[in-house]
Amino acid sequence: MPNLAVEVRGLQKSYGENHAVKGIDLAIPEGEIFGLLGPNGAGKTTTIEILEGIRARSGGDALVLGLDPTRQAAALKDRIGVCLQHTNLPDRIRVGEAMRLFSRLYSRSADTDQLLARVDLAGKKHAFYRTLSGGQKQRLAIALALVNRPRLVFFDEPTTGLDPAVRREIHTLIGELRADHCTVLLTTHYIEEAERLCGRVAIMTEGRVAAEGSPREIQEQTLGKALVEARFAAPVPEDTAFPAAGSCERADGGRALILRTNDAGACVSELVRWADAHGTRLEDVAVRRASLEDAFIALTGRRLPEEG
Amino acid sequence: MKAYLAHTENALRLLTRNKVALFFTYLFPLIFFFLFGGMFGGAKNTGAMLQVISVVLTIGVLGSGLFGAGMTTVQEREENILRRFKVTPSGALPILLATLTSGLIAYLPLIGIIIALSRVWLHVPLPPRLPDLLVFSSLGLLAFRGIGLLMASVVNSSQEGQAVVQILYLPMLLLSGAMLPLEMLPASLQKLAAFLPSAYLFSGMQSMLLDQQNLWHSAWQALALVLTAGAATFLALKLFRWDKDEAAPPRAKWWLVAGMAPFVFLGLTQLNSQARVVEEKKQTRAMHRNRQFVVENVRVFVGDGPVIERGRVLVKGGKIVEVGEQGGLPAPPDAEVISGAGKTLLPGLIDMHVHLGASGLPKYDPDEKNPEDRRLAAYLYCGVTAVRSVGDWLDRSLALKRRVESGEVLGAELFAYGPLFTAEGGHGTEYLDMMPANVRPQARDQFLRIPASPADAATMVHQLRLDGVDGIKAILQGDFGSIHFVHLDPPIYEAVARAAHAEGLPLATHTNTPQDVEEAIAAGSDSIEHGALSDHLPSADLEAMKAAGLAYDPTLSVVAVFRDVAAHSTAMLDSPLVQQVVLPAKMAEARQAIAAHTAGPGPFGRHPEFSGNVAANLVAAWQAGVTLIAGSDAGNLYVIHGPTVQRELALWVEAGIPAPVALQAATSGAARVLRAQDRLGRIAPGMQASFLLVDGDPAADIHALERISSVVFRGEIVNRPDLLKDVKGERH
Ligand SMILES: Nc1ncnc2c1ncn2[C@@H]1O[C@H](COP(=O)(O)OP(=O)(O)OP(=O)(O)O)[C@@H](O)[C@H]1O
Numbered sequence A: 001m002p003n004l005a006v007e008v009r010g011l012q013k014s015y016g017e018n019h020a021v022k023g024i025d026l027a028i029p030e031g032e033i034f035g036l037l038g039p040n041g042a043g044k045t046t047t048i049e050i051l052e053g054i055r056a057r058s059g060g061d062a063l064v065l066g067l068d069p070t071r072q073a074a075a076l077k078d079r080i081g082v083c084l085q086h087t088n089l090p091d092r093i094r095v096g097e098a099m100r101l102f103s104r105l106y107s108r109s110a111d112t113d114q115l116l117a118r119v120d121l122a123g124k125k126h127a128f129y130r131t132l133s134g135g136q137k138q139r140l141a142i143a144l145a146l147v148n149r150p151r152l153v154f155f156d157e158p159t160t161g162l163d164p165a166v167r168r169e170i171h172t173l174i175g176e177l178r179a180d181h182c183t184v185l186l187t188t189h190y191i192e193e194a195e196r197l198c199g200r201v202a203i204m205t206e207g208r209v210a211a212e213g214s215p216r217e218i219q220e221q222t223l224g225k226a227l228v229e230a231r232f233a234a235p236v237p238e239d240t241a242f243p244a245a246g247s248c249e250r251a252d253g254g255r256a257l258i259l260r261t262n263d264a265g266a267c268v269s270e271l272v273r274w275a276d277a278h279g280t281r282l283e284d285v286a287v288r289r290a291s292l293e294d295a296f297i298a299l300t301g302r303r304l305p306e307e308g
Numbered sequence B: 001m002k003a004y005l006a007h008t009e010n011a012l013r014l015l016t017r018n019k020v021a022l023f024f025t026y027l028f029p030l031i032f033f034f035l036f037g038g039m040f041g042g043a044k045n046t047g048a049m050l051q052v053i054s055v056v057l058t059i060g061v062l063g064s065g066l067f068g069a070g071m072t073t074v075q076e077r078e079e080n081i082l083r084r085f086k087v088t089p090s091g092a093l094p095i096l097l098a099t100l101t102s103g104l105i106a107y108l109p110l111i112g113i114i115i116a117l118s119r120v121w122l123h124v125p126l127p128p129r130l131p132d133l134l135v136f137s138s139l140g141l142l143a144f145r146g147i148g149l150l151m152a153s154v155v156n157s158s159q160e161g162q163a164v165v166q167i168l169y170l171p172m173l174l175l176s177g178a179m180l181p182l183e184m185l186p187a188s189l190q191k192l193a194a195f196l197p198s199a200y201l202f203s204g205m206q207s208m209l210l211d212q213q214n215l216w217h218s219a220w221q222a223l224a225l226v227l228t229a230g231a232a233t234f235l236a237l238k239l240f241r242w243d244k245d246e247a248a249p250p251r252a253k254w255w256l257v258a259g260m261a262p263f264v265f266l267g268l269t270q271l272n273s274q275a276r277v278v279e280e281k282k283q284t285r286a287m288h289r290n291r292q293f294v295v296e297n298v299r300v301f302v303g304d305g306p307v308i309e310r311g312r313v314l315v316k317g318g319k320i321v322e323v324g325e326q327g328g329l330p331a332p333p334d335a336e337v338i339s340g341a342g343k344t345l346l347p348g349l350i351d352m353h354v355h356l357g358a359s360g361l362p363k364y365d366p367d368e369k370n371p372e373d374r375r376l377a378a379y380l381y382c383g384v385t386a387v388r389s390v391g392d393w394l395d396r397s398l399a400l401k402r403r404v405e406s407g408e409v410l411g412a413e414l415f416a417y418g419p420l421f422t423a424e425g426g427h428g429t430e431y432l433d434m435m436p437a438n439v440r441p442q443a444r445d446q447f448l449r450i451p452a453s454p455a456d457a458a459t460m461v462h463q464l465r466l467d468g469v470d471g472i473k474a475i476l477q478g479d480f481g482s483i484h485f486v487h488l489d490p491p492i493y494e495a496v497a498r499a500a501h502a503e504g505l506p507l508a509t510h511t512n513t514p515q516d517v518e519e520a521i522a523a524g525s526d527s528i529e530h531g532a533l534s535d536h537l538p539s540a541d542l543e544a545m546k547a548a549g550l551a552y553d554p555t556l557s558v559v560a561v562f563r564d565v566a567a568h569s570t571a572m573l574d575s576p577l578v579q580q581v582v583l584p585a586k587m588a589e590a591r592q593a594i595a596a597h598t599a600g601p602g603p604f605g606r607h608p609e610f611s612g613n614v615a616a617n618l619v620a621a622w623q624a625g626v627t628l629i630a631g632s633d634a635g636n637l638y639v640i641h642g643p644t645v646q647r648e649l650a651l652w653v654e655a656g657i658p659a660p661v662a663l664q665a666a667t668s669g670a671a672r673v674l675r676a677q678d679r680l681g682r683i684a685p686g687m688q689a690s691f692l693l694v695d696g697d698p699a700a701d702i703h704a705l706e707r708i709s710s711v712v713f714r715g716e717i718v719n720r721p722d723l724l725k726d727v728k729g730e731r732h
């Protein structure tokens, strides 16, 4: 078993009466890109910032790169890279100056020019921060997060509010970290981002981890292998049972059904049989693989913002 | 350390690009500088310019602290800039320290610019206490940046920050003394000002610039600034918030008070003391004394003989720097010009015999506060710029002398001889009998020295020298008419004289008969006070006085009162100057008392013949070539503190002394006996600029001395009406 970069057990955080994080467990092996996926207010930022050593936890254990993020915060901060959710630099600092300033705050530093080239800002070295576009600012933020050659990098919603092309650039940059054997913990609203970048994902909702695993594992855990969507000419009574289906959602006064199943074939034949038996017509039937989004909606009861 | 340097460098770099910060750091103070600098006439008034420098530096410190350090930090938090540093390992301390010191590095050039501009543009000389000023204002800057940082740590938004800064900034500036003198503020605001660091900062800088005091003089203020810088920064660190979301509770603002605790403490200790108002008075004095002006086309009575008919006198920094014929020298470009046409400029008059402890008026006013202050002010009002007190309470005199020296009291310079050396039952002791019994022991201790033996006399003189007297006064006086006085034992008197010489103190001896005078001559007294009242001084005595270089002080004024009161004459009260320094009501009382006078047990109204006799002695002494000095014995009944020298010299001239001789006696002659001839008594370069301008020529008409045009004291053109405002005891 590889070493764990992040190990969390029973982590809790309360803001007064508000229990933002209600006991979560995480284990992120070195070299993994791990995603925390969840709706607004799920506790993603709270969790990640506790692990960065900038918020105190209310309970539970946490080890990040073998360090306790509260008691060994300074040592930890020296070794991690962080891209915060909401942050800024002074309007009139130049890109190169910002790089140099931050590189001097750590015990070791990368070659800042190389880093700027890597995030494609070499040409902007002398530009003021305020003249940068949103994407350029975010790329600078990534370069700053890497300025101390961290082994573990945190990204809190690295692409929120950016346009699709910029988002892809950022994805490429984060993806490249995998090649460096860097561990990444990122939070996101975007399922596609999680699916594309993350080896493993935890879905957080209301301060808990609702599901954890590879995107594929999650959807299977929560939804089974397939979704069957059926539409009948007449409503299906509520107490009707389809034994092959794990669950059944009704819509349109019972005329539309969504069934989750591990055996799509058996499920479809039960539907056909029921239609025949009750003298009604199965107007439409479709079988499709459940997506992570479906799983997410099932777990959180919420729909996520569209990507792109 | 690395992080601190990185943050400092960054802060400085950003400052150079931040227009608002640059404005408050440099431009805003400079605007004030040019505004005030132009307004206060620049070079003509070095003192005012030095004051402007302190005002501008104070404005710079306040702006740098509250806006520069404070608001910048609040804004950086609000714009989510600070929180980016939260995930770096170095924490908040390097950021706070960098904010403190980057501000200091930015501020020091301002001091340089202001001083250089004053030097080049307005010809203000370099402040002699520049290093002290640099250190002190730097401490002020650190303290105020600390306060700014603390403010940033306790407010939650820019708006809140602006509100708190306004609440701090305006009172800090308005009540610092920089905008208007503390004296002009109502007492409640004066009390409030005692708690404001800015007031201490300003007065400390003032004391260095104007008063030329060193840092040590403002050590408490400096300490309070250091402690404030430390406490405020420490609290700012403890309360530091990276995120605008982490709201500080409203009560956190009280921490600001905690940060300024050193000044709260200092304020409490100062609350009931006048120390700060006094300090400000001294600085105001110093400022007024630092002017540069030239009196042109004026007749100059130099003081020791020569007269320049059409001369020019240049004054700078409290001293006479040039004296010459009009047109003989190029006029300095930036000096204020005062026309002296039709006037005579002569050295400040010196009264060599006064008793400040008594008013000279018939009624004693027990409620009067600090009457001596007002008496010295009355002298100065009349152009008497120095007086010799020969018989006053020791502690009061020495304290008063110090207060005049420091500039706290504006009044004639005081040469304090302190108590009278006399015999048990001798002249001087009779005053004790007039006092309430409970004050007698203290009065005896303060006002008299009654040595039991020659050795005792030596010890007493020695102790007085240690106490700081300027000379020794001894009484040789036997029976006076029907009044019995015990005469001082000759061996004791001789011991007093020997001790005075040994201690380097001049001796003034009160005498009443030729025998007393001879005794004083033999003992080597430096001056003879009164001489002989009822006898002619033998020419042998006069020869001996001349030979010994001894000065004769006839005190005709007091003796003339004996005559005038007998004739129910109020001549001594008729001078306009006397009427100016005494309240009309008191004047009326005095006139009534003289009108109703019946000869009592004292000398008043009993010895009209003394006056003619002393006048004759004076003329004989002059003819014999004896050094003359002019004393009035003011404080005795109807010899009123103020225009005493005018009265005395008028009596001399009446007696037959030529006016120029009389004027020399009251100026250079007196200065020599005071051993102050290197700074007083003459109009010459290097002399203290203490002189008066009178209309006309007193050498031709001694009464011209009463027509005072202006009085200059230590370089300050004295605002004479203001002086009398203070002479409340005798004016109201
Ligand atoms: N500093 C704070 N003080 C009080 N409550 C907080 C604080 N930070 C977060 N919360 C609350 O904790 C809960 C979790 O917030 P958190 O920011 O961790 O969620 P998130 O998953 O990052 O949401 P988002 O997607 O909006 O960034 C929310 O209810 C939020 O209001």
Ligand SMILES: [Mg+2]
Pocket (backbone or CB within 6 Å): A044, A045, A046, A085, A156, A157
């Ligand atoms: Mg968040």
